[in-house]
Amino acid sequence: MCTTCGCGADEITIDGKHAHAEAHAHAHTHDHSHHDAASAHGHTVLLEQDILAKNRLFAERNRGWFAGREVLAINLMSSPGAGKTSILERTIRDLHGSRPIAVLEGDQATANDSDRIRAAGAPVVQINTGTGCHLDAHMVAHGVERLNPSRGAMLLIENVGNLVCPALFDLGEQARVVIVSVTEGDDKPIKYPHMFHACELMLINKVDLLPYVRFDVERCIGHAHQVNPRIEVLRVSAETGEGMQDWYQWLSKQSSISGLAA
Amino acid sequence: MHELSIATAVVEACAERSAGARVLRVRLEIGQFAAVMPDALRFCFDVCAQGTDVEGAELDIQEIEGRAVCETCERTVTLSAPFGCCDCGGRLRIIAGQELRVKDMEVA
Numbered sequence: 001m002c003t004t005c006g007c008g009a010d011e012i013t014i015d016g017k018h019a020h021a022e023a024h025a026h027a028h029t030h031d032h033s034h035h036d037a038a039s040a041h042g043h044t045v046l047l048e049q050d051i052l053a054k055n056r057l058f059a060e061r062n063r064g065w066f067a068g069r070e071v072l073a074i075n076l077m078s079s080p081g082a083g084k085t086s087i088l089e090r091t092i093r094d095l096h097g098s099r100p101i102a103v104l105e106g107d108q109a110t111a112n113d114s115d116r117i118r119a120a121g122a123p124v125v126q127i128n129t130g131t132g133c134h135l136d137a138h139m140v141a142h143g144v145e146r147l148n149p150s151r152g153a154m155l156l157i158e159n160v161g162n163l164v165c166p167a168l169f170d171l172g173e174q175a176r177v178v179i180v181s182v183t184e185g186d187d188k189p190i191k192y193p194h195m196f197h198a199c200e201l202m203l204i205n206k207v208d209l210l211p212y213v214r215f216d217v218e219r220c221i222g223h224a225h226q227v228n229p230r231i232e233v234l235r236v237s238a239e240t241g242e243g244m245q246d247w248y249q250w251l252s253k254q255s256s257i258s259g260l261a262a
Numbered sequence: 263m264h265e266l267s268i269a270t271a272v273v274e275a276c277a278e279r280s281a282g283a284r285v286l287r288v289r290l291e292i293g294q295f296a297a298v299m300p301d302a303l304r305f306c307f308d309v310c311a312q313g314t315d316v317e318g319a320e321l322d323i324q325e326i327e328g329r330a331v332c333e334t335c336e337r338t339v340t341l342s343a344p345f346g347c348c349d350c351g352g353r354l355r356i357i358a359g360q361e362l363r364v365k366d367m368e369v370a
Contacts, residue, residue, distance in 0.1 A: 044367070194295070
């Protein structure tokens with residue numbers, strides 16, 4: 001059983017099918033240290049092992065796959081309702097014709113988001129994590145297998161809406177983006193420091209609603225920099241399009257950082 | 263609830279090395295800033311271990327205190343949150359508290 005993602009538990013589905021219902025295109029390497037084990041009886045066995053080592057292994061494998069195909073992979077994370085899917089829909093429509101975009105959608109249940117992405121015009125694979133609260137690198141490997149993004153594509157990975165768990169799991173992406181919306185508290189960065197520490201960019205979404213809500217943008221940015229002095233910040237509205245050009249420039253910049261065609 | 267994924271990974275790491283022997287105790291190092299709740303992890307560990315060589319093993323979690331070094335005055339300070347500023351105003355670099363490791367296990 002692949003316990004990295006727990007898909008042997010028949011809970012994770014990729015486009016509604018169980019992740020292991022079909023043959024793996026990638027070979028699994030499960031290292032069994034039989035020599036160590038043979039002498040293990042009756043004493044202490046040293047492991048000194050990173051608990052997330054397997055996830056890292058899958059993440060590095062994904063990274064290699066992305067690099068080989070010149071795919072720019074971006075991991076988007078936020079609490080539920082911050083506007084991840086709306087930002088993706090607008091991005092797909094606005095960048096139509098300039099660069100192929102493919103999307104991996106992570107949600108506990110339903111294909112609602114992938115339906116929206118498909119309607120916006122991008123190929124999409126829905127990963128349903130069941131009770132799982134985050135995507136991991138193994139699920140992404142399965143999703144990418146099915147999605148098969150074209151060479152030079154931008155792969156936007158919408159993680160499960162959650163500001164805690166996804167921060168821990170490297171998916172093999174080139175960059176991580178956290179989205180906070182002005183209808184949330186402006187202290188989110190210090191309430192969920194791990195997430196804001198792990199990301200390269202913070203998008204402040206729904207800025208068109210600023211006149212109606214009590215959200216101090218500068219205070220939010222201050223908190224984000226307190227947790228992560230290097231984090232970049234952009235203010236956007238997926239609804240009106242405000243600031244979205246800056247987001248597209250940022251994406252294009254990531255391509256050049258990664259040595260990919262912009 | 264990523265503790266479930268973490269517990270699964272711990273059980274798998276131990277079961278791979280136990281070669282059928284019963285695992286009595288597993289020792290982990292969990293940093294204060296590793297975003298893992300020890301109680302939730304213990305609960306998940308017991309559930310995940312069922313039906314494996316690790317079933318019934320005691321989970322010994324050593325929590326590692328958060329520490330950082332100041333990039334300006336090079337002083338080492340203890341931290342209660344994974345961010346902060348040195349008294350001198352310098353930026354802090356975390357040097358401990360992010361551990362997530364299986365140290366060792368005791369087998370029968």
